Amino acid sequence: MTEARTLAEKVWDRHVVRKGEGQEPDLLYIDLHLVHEVTSPQAFDGLRLAGRRVRRPDLTIATEDHNVPTKDVELPIADPVSRTQVETLRRNCAEFGVDLYPMNHAEQGIVHIIGPQLGLTQPGMTVVCGDSHTSTHGAFGAMAFGIGTSEVEHVLATQTLPLKPFKTMAINVNSADGTLRPGVTSKDVVLAIIAKIGTGGGQGYVLEYRGNVIDNLSMEARMTICNMSIEAGARAGMIAPDQVTYDFIAGRDHAPKGEAWDAALADWQTLRTDEGALFDAEVDIDADTLTPFVTWGTNPGQGLPLGENVPDPATIPDENERIAAERALDYMGLEAGMPLRDVRVDTVFVGSCTNGRIEDLRAAAKVLDGRSLAKGVRMLVVPGSMRVRFQAEDEGLDKVFTAAGAEWRSAGCSMCLGMNPDQLAPGERSASTSNRNFEGRQGKGGRTHLVSPVVAAATAVRGTLSSPEDLD
Template structure:
């Protein structure tokens, strides 16, 4: 039988922090095995404030904490997201189903096998520095030293990760240059993600020498992006809107980097060789990925000059 875990994120996310930053912060706290054997239910004010697509990002990455599944109880956000969508009921049938969906929540006195609490106010744009999703820190921070980890297993993992990533402890994350930026995957290939990227790129150009791939999560997302004119903003910035697929997330076909190259990526995994043999992957949000493409180094949108 599955065990139950409750992750509560109280308070409000600061400006610039996204659902991707939230789930990276959760995974950093509980570790890649912290959810093993559990189904995680996410609760709290910060979770409720997320859009449906933001919630999808959070639940999508639950497996990166070892969980069997992640879920968020249906509410008004869920209902309004489904209203009018293909294959959804319509009219009175929809209202009947919506009333039923609202019953899918944990009891107030439910007991969980494990509980984790985070303060949303402490979550800022994050970037992974290592080779698993738990090895992330705020973009404002520096590359951690292995000696900062009290657990011997974590310390050894940090040493191996830094060797693979070719990073020096104490280096500011914002000083790390990248060769490529990948925007897409099942984690961050939705229309809201592409809108975030377009908002950063509008009126700007991608840095010379930075390879950029923008791959929507589905052809429906691609069609909507084209309808909204996002592809024109991407083209003006120097990037093309590709057709949907897994692409560079798993180094599919020719969508891979050369050995030793470094990428800022919106996908969910940064394992050794994930995006090509010897490729160094930094997990980031779409907004940070977009800003990084403009400067050629790890960057938050607020760092960009108007």
């Protein structure tokens, strides 16, 4: 009998091209490499300088997402520097034979949205991208992680990466009946996990999310959780594939068909952590106690249930954390002790690789239906991909958003990181379904509260941080 192994160990083991000797890392094969305009130009340059080619263009796919404008997309990109970066990607893809989904293409979108929707992300694969939110793809039972530009070049040249095995951590999310309370979403689950283990808690680990709550989540909701594994410091987050996973993949463009499907399915069914396998760490989350969660500070670990008050740094025992909290409140312009529900926002952003999928837009639209934005609030709804956009329009969601007074945009990363014109002005405050509330993340001097799509929509209606139950 072989030793009991975790899901992460199984996926790792099947990709070892060469086992490292002594202190040497393993050489790991990469099944899918996603490329975008921001972290790739220097990598392609490196290939050119060394006279190297892309080893497996057929395992590589590129799109334009970080820089692209989300309105007037039929016009040339106004910002010349952004335009150069996008044009550089186009030239590099043409020169090296990499398929690219450019702006205005029906398959264009955020890398982490288009991989799954094309059926390219499948269980048991290794998936990398020069973007830390590559962890998203772990929702399919893939080992998926972000890499830097030197590693992008390395994968382009060799289709492998030298890596030391990650440690494993089980995150057990359970409730009495396996469901979440009304108004609570997978975003709240992951924000609560990050608040519990901290932004460094997952460092060196791959997290495996398990438990009856995870079992009952849709693929979209699972992707939201795995997406933010990096915000807990982890390289990757994974969920074992099950019927929900298979149903999501079946029939997609790049999904296996016929006999290949049967062979793939038989393989995927082995991708579970074995009974008795040991994790290096375990964390339990009691989902019955979870309520809508929001961040108050400037790192994703600084979050609390919406019903609570802005914390008082003086009560934080750890000196570094106390100083960080003081700095955060100063930057965020918040007073210790004020109810989070009283925090007034100017901007609401629904979108990003965290919450830019169709289910997220449906949830936000349901809250907004028949209501309108509070005075002085602007709301941007940015679908994660062109396909999500078309589907939302087929379902009439765009009408719900625009009727409420929100702006309906084209696909891209948009205000999640403000590389395009979608930014907060200094001092502006957002409720945002994205993943990072860092200082200046959404625009210089901007202040970000991370929330779920339903909290974002309710906040847009009331003008202060709110959950849907506050609207009745």
